[in-house]
Amino acid sequence: MKETEELREQALADAEDLRGAIGRLVRLVREGETLPSNQAAVLGHLVRDGALPIVELARRERVRHQSMARTVALLDSAKLVSLSQDQEDRRRIVVEASELGISTLKEARRIRSGALADAIENVLPVAERGSVRDVVEFLNRLADSMNLPGPT
Structure with missing residues (x-):
């Protein structure tokens, strides 16, 4: 059970890191866009x-x-x-x-x-x-x- 919880915690941490990196990349690419x-x-x-x-x-x-x-x-x-x-x-x-x-x-x-x-x-x-x-x-x-x- 402990291993399953650790895997879930790692998946949550990875998901948060991924979401943050993608969000940052999207914001940077959109800078200066004229078409919403x-x-x-x-x-x-x-x-x-x-x-x-x-x-x-x-x-x-x-x-x-x-x-x-x-x-x-x-x-x-x-x-x-x-x-x-x-x-x-x-x-x-x-x-x-x-x-x-x-x-x-x-x-x-x-x-x-x-x-x-x-x-x-x-x-x-x-x-x-x-x-x-x-x-x-x-x-x-x-x-x-x-x-x-x-x-x-």
């Missing part, structure tokens, strides 16, 4: 998957419909998306990334990825850079396993 992360996430869904109803965007981002409607309104006012009525259910609004939205997202990603790439090149020896790919795989496995419920 919630808007970038919505544009990412639209660029990857095409036009989607607001309700589906809310489900994917695990936010309430009203919150997603506000985010979409901001994107629309900046001309980053276009809105239309769903042809099957005229009450639903379908959101699609505009050309400006696509190019804005690409630029935001280029800036974020560039900052990380610079750090990787300047800090990690070539022999350690393969570890980055391993870490990404581990983090994705952890994220996939969590499946936390969203808002109701």
Whole structure:
């Protein structure tokens, strides 16, 4: 029993360290961003998957419909998306990334990825850079396993 408790305590300590390191890295990468992360996430869904109803965007981002409607309104006012009525259910609004939205997202990603790439090149020896790919795989496995419920 003692070994199980020690393993749990170590897992909790590791989780706290990981959460702190990821949070710090995310904050540093986001410095100077012009596109807020919630808007970038919505544009990412639209660029990857095409036009989607607001309700589906809310489900994917695990936010309430009203919150997603506000985010979409901001994107629309900046001309980053276009809105239309769903042809099957005229009450639903379908959101699609505009050309400006696509190019804005690409630029935001280029800036974020560039900052990380610079750090990787300047800090990690070539022999350690393969570890980055391993870490990404581990983090994705952890994220996939969590499946936390969203808002109701």
